[in-house]
Amino acid sequence: MLLKKLTEAMGVSSNEDEVREIIKAEVEPYVDRYYTDMMGNLIAVKGEDKSGPRVVLSAHMDEVGLMITKLEDSGLLKFKTVGGIDERILVSKQVQIGKSKIPGVIGAKAIHLQQKEEQKKPIPLNKLYIDIGAKNKEEAEKLVELGDLATFTTKYSQIGEYATGKAFDDRLGCAAIIELMQEEEFDFPVYGVFAVQEEVGLRGSARAAYAIEPDLAIELEGTSASDVPGTEKHGYSTTVGEGPAITVMDSSVITHKKILKGLLKAAEKNEIKYQYRRTNVGGTDAGMISLVKEGIPAAVISVPCRYIHSPVSLMNLDDYQGLKALVKGYFAELEKEGF
Amino acid sequence: MKDLIEEITGIFGPSGSEEKVRTVINKKISNYVDGIETDKLGNLIAFKKGNGEGKKIMLAAHMDQIGLLITHIDENGFLRFTKIGGVNPKRLIGQRFILANGMTGTVGVEKVDEEKEIKFDKLYLDIGASSREEAEKHVSIGDSAIYKPQFDVSGNRVISSYLDNRLGCAVLIMVLEKLKKSPHDIYFVFTVQEEVGLRGAKTAAYQINPDLALAVDVTITGDTPEAHTMDVALGNGTAIKIKDQASITHPMIKELLILTAKKHGIKHQLEVLEHGGTDAGSIHLTRGGIPSGTISLPIRYVHTPSEMADLNDIKASIELILRVLGEEI
Amino acid sequence: MDDNFTLLKKLSETSGISGYEQQVSQIISENFAPYCDEIKGDKMGNLMAVKRADKDSSNRAPRIMLAAHMDEIGLMVTKIEEKGFIRFTSVGGIDPRTLLAQEVVIHGLEDIPGIIGAKPPHLTNENDRKKSVEMEKMFIDPVLGKEDIDKKISVGDLISIKREFLSLHGDSAAGKAVDDRAGVLVLYQTLKELQQLKTKVDLYAVATVQEEVGIRGAITSTFNINPEIGIAIDVCHATMPGVDEEDAAEMGKGPAIGVGPHVHRSILQRLKETAVNYGIEHQIEPYPSPRGTDTWGIQVARTGVASGLISIPLRYMHTSVETLSLTDIKKAGQLLARFIASLDADFVEGLRCY
Known part of the structure; x- marks a missing residue:
């Protein structure tokens, strides 16, 4: 069980080794190559020789601690x-x-x-x-x-379509990239960036992007859901079980319009339930990536998690599957239309 | 000048949605430049060639404006929102906002006992819809809104929404109209996403890699009753920035600006701003460092729908830029 | 007086407020020149002393950067009042409580003395004295007539606290701008130590600008140098009553080697080994956040730099009586020189292997 393995591993910012080793073993049979850089980011490359847009899928390995x-x-x-x-x-x-x-x-x-x-x-x-x-x-x-x-030391557990555990932010993003690389063949080069040190200032991922120079980047995240007693409906930011959340704007990035349109089209076409992330508080690695060199169009999609940054958070596995489906759907658009 | 300012302050273009502003500026300047393009983040970069003996200069004015981001639509058609850029929730009640499609709404507040309780989660935008279904015909979550544009002339001063920083854009447009000859290769950059973190200027500067850069932006004044301790006053000329929170003007640029102003008798003042920053903040840290400065347009009541500027200050600013571009550097 | 004290005194007493470090840069350049192959500045004002590897192969030698910031906190004129009193703001973080009744120097057309005025106790009541004075309420009384003030002082001029560098008991000393001229002295000591050692790496000893206003010089100088390894040398808090050893290191017990997200594990390991192997007294200082020193900028330049942090324990940081032990500077220089001499291409190659 990938999510169990990943979330129970230790990976406080700058000490992501255990997570990195799990990911290496998972992706190795499915990718052209993988490498680590000076920061400790793990980059797995698939379809490197293909033409078409170079795409970064980014998720961070580190957790708060x-x-x-x-x-x-x-x-x-x-x-x-x-x-x-x-x-x-x-x-x-x-x-x-x-x-x-x-x-x-x-x-x-x-x-x-x-x-x-x-x-x-x-x-x-x-x-x-x-x-x-x-x-x-x-x-x-x-x-x-x-x-x-x-x-x-929280253990992962699953009850129906819900999962509880620690470090969903952002091991669920890591898991999604791993599974996408295992399940899919791409018509264009895809770089899975498993980043270090997101939680201490968005430090890792952009350094990898600096070397890769992708045409676009999508950050897969665990984001906060506040659909709980004590919060008014308009303060939920995201709702667990309502599908993956698409960010329009957070404190670090304004999602590139072209990617945003593509994501919405993919969701509609494939009838994927989605929601908008309804706050602009909080930042992600996408912000730093978007400002690399001459600018890189970037977007964020996330799975809502309650009680994020605590010993135990909760998410809905259908939301997680929806996140993957949304990326797959968007990739199909990219294959057809280019970027 | 007044017509241009009125036109350009009235265009919809909050951070991340600068398309309409870009289109208008593009149309206005394309005849004056040797090349023009839009980059990946949406910056409009216009190029005017020099005689091959000058420097490579970047001028930057941001196109984006502060506003609201719609985050929720309730059953009764009220919209909830958060801010784009520096918007003070305590000053929003009763203000009118418009959406990209021109739909107007006004800001209301839940029952509160004290003013200090007024935060964004207590405010809502009422666009006259009586149900979610009705509202959703005009607006969806993720849309943005701006102050409803207002423009007036009072004596030698203009009162307008969004002088920050369409006034900077207007100044660069007028500089382009008047610029005859310069030894320098000049890049006029109309940047995006300044209000949310000086973002567009950073990637544009990386691409252009200029020898020096000047941001053209607004600054606050200290000339109103019981104001901040600050020396800048409306009507005292163009303001040459020495320091703000995002940058310290490069000593070489500071000297260039002051000497040029003195040489040509251009009315100017020196500015030390304790908070805030301009595109120069991100430009000067690009690559191995780009000497940068800011020419500031003094404005009262910044980030309110009634910003005030003095026409003579604007003229002085235009003249200073023109003279600097005419100098050998 | 020893060489280090003399130079630190000179550097401490010279003004080099963020953005205006030229004078300090000049002194550093003169003193570093005998110990390096080349000295150059960049557009931002960063000063780089380059000491090349002792040639033994045709391959490009790895580059290591040492960075200490030469700028200091200070004050800046915001307004000249009608009577000639001067209003000011801070450049970098200053506790306003340390400013009252200080003598200052206003760097106008010429250096002009001034006093930060304080109301006499006779004119303040008990309630006033319970509150600290805000910086916006303070003013400088320049010792000049109004006409001269208008001629010689303008908005944007810099202001330094007037302070002589002082030798205290033993090897302790106190003054202004020791944060981070002490780091500059560590660069100096390292260069001197390296005269006796062979190296396989190109060393860039950099005095950076504008650290106090946002780690700015480190960002651009690291981009320019494009090093594989970058180590910042700064000050950290030293223990004193009210400051626990959890948040501080001890003065006189050697340099503090930083541990945290901004410190590459192999650099940390090698620094610790070097200290142990050569019997150099040192301390370990944990930092849960990478913010606060030049490593914040160095680590994330281009595709990432293997970074490290060495700190000199310092009491009363960001005041004009910053106090340190000169022994710590010497030991830090010894540690860094031995560390640099231990580096080779294989070690650098291994830094990317996680």
Whole structure:
């Protein structure tokens, strides 16, 4: 199960190795070649010799997580967040640290020992610690180094058409590119860019695009859905189960009109249920790609996920299939009409 | 001049939808230039050849304007929206907006107790539709809207929506009309997506790779009651930018502009802007660095539907650009 | 006084506010020249000292860039009031509380002394004193008649804090603009150390411009040089009461080697090995975000650069009394020189293998 394998892997920004190795093994039999670049992006190429537009499909391998910033004399570990995490979600979670996946928990003072007033306020980051069971600093030093990265330990599970797990943003995009490369033959060169460091400032993907110089790029993402109690309908941004979300404009990019039209046409023709992403908050690698060199037409399609950037998010697998169908449909248009 | 400003400020073209502006400008300048093209992001790049002995100069004015992006249509036909560029939600109530097809609407607000609660999620655009079905005949999610264009002349000043930065576009058009001879290869670039992150200028500058660049854009003033501490005043001439948040004018360009203005007795003022930026911000960091500066048009009430400019400042700006282009650099 | 103190004093006392680094650049150029093969500037004002590989093959030597920013934070005239008082804004991030009652130099047509005025305690009430003064409310009193002010000062002129570089107890010193002239000194020390060592790479020691206003010089200079490896040398916070070691390194305990998304793992590894092999005292400084230093610009130039970060611990950052230990500069230079001498084409080739 590809999504399970990918989402349970560790891949906090700049430490995407486990994810990269899974992807390499998955795509190898189906692509012309793959390579890594200076940043650590993995690029898989299919149909390189074909004529027609050069297309980049981009998704990022990295996920938000934690970085160990101090080893206390007590053996407890202080940490900071890598990428955007609401600090209030951290307490009372299981984590794993570093390459050897040292298990730990994020603890807090028991409720019995708290003042009433304390409970009303969120626990600040500098009052949270990871406990790995080390009795003192010396013991901790044998297991953990400063700068080590940690993730949540959430397991993937599927209930009907819904899936829950961590790092859907953006392992679902990685999975979609992998499956497209496995299932499809293309009439034009397609570059699957599995990018690093999206969560810390859209750092990776555009560097790959700089070398590839594609005619167009499509970013496949997991995006936030807020179709939950407490949000008015006009604040949902996306709705789970209503199909893949097409971005018109976010804080990093305005989707290129030509691609946008093509996507809508493909959706209509193939009767693919879709929705617009109904906010312009948040940015993706497409923004950085679009500004490479003389400019690269770019677009973003995403699968709505509730509780994104937290230990457990939820998505609809029909939306995921819809995302793939939309890319396939658009590719059929590209094959016919060019770009 | 006034006619041109009225015409060009009235065209629909928020960030990402600059097509109509591009078409109008293209028509107006094509006779004056040696080449003209639209690049991948939508920038209009016009080229005027020099005598082979000058420099390669890029002039940039952005075509796009701030506005609203429609994000939701409810059962009763009300539209919800978010902003495109720097729009202040507290100043929108009662303002009229138009869609690309000319449909007009006005902004209303949900019941709120205090003004500080007014954020985009409390506002809606009412286009007179009484149901979702009716509204959807005229608008769909992802469409954009702009302030309904208004243009007036008051004495020596114009009050208009979208002087930012159609006034810059108008200035470049008038420069092209008046420019007789220059030793330099000049690229007049009408850029896209400035209001959402100085984007178009970046890719255009990469393609052109000029020796130096000047952005032509508006700036705010400090000459109104209890204003910001700022020296720029309406009517005090063209403003030569020293610094804003996105760039520090290259010392060579700063000197070039000041000396040229002094030499030809062009009324000018120096500008230090604490916030904001212009296309020069992204141009000067392109490739290995491009010496850049900005010629600013002083404007009061920026990003409101009633921006005000002084006609003499506009003339001074045009003259400064013409004189700079005529100089050996 | 040793060579490093003398140069750091000179650099600290020279004004080089972002965008106007020429004077500092000139001093650096003169002092670096004996230790490199070529010195050149670029359009933005970045200064590059090039020291070529000791030739042993016809292949192109890999390029490594070291970057320390030579610009400093400062002030700029925004308005001259009718009576001649000068209003100003900051260039780069300045805590306005550190400005009151400072002597300054206004770089007008000539250098003009001024005072950032403060109301005497007799005229302020208790409530006033509980609040800090906003920069927009402050003014400079230039020690000049109004007529001279109009002639000699204009909007956009730069203003520096007047501050003599001071030697403190032991190897400590304090002054303005030590962020990041200390980094420039590390470049200097590295070049000196390399005189005794053989290298297989072309070294570009770059004093960058406009870091304090948005990492700007690093973006363009990295594009120009197109290096395989780029290491920024900057300052980091040093521990003091109220600043925990989680967020800081210790002054006098050697350079801090940065760890984070902006640091290539093989560069980190090699820096640590080099420090251990040559017994160079050092510290490890984790950074959860890649923002904040020249590595932000260096890492993402063109198709990506293998980047690293070395920091000199510094107290009271972005004030005019920034304090450091000169020993840390020396050790950082030793570490970087040994690191550079260890590099070869095979190592660089391996940087793309993940």
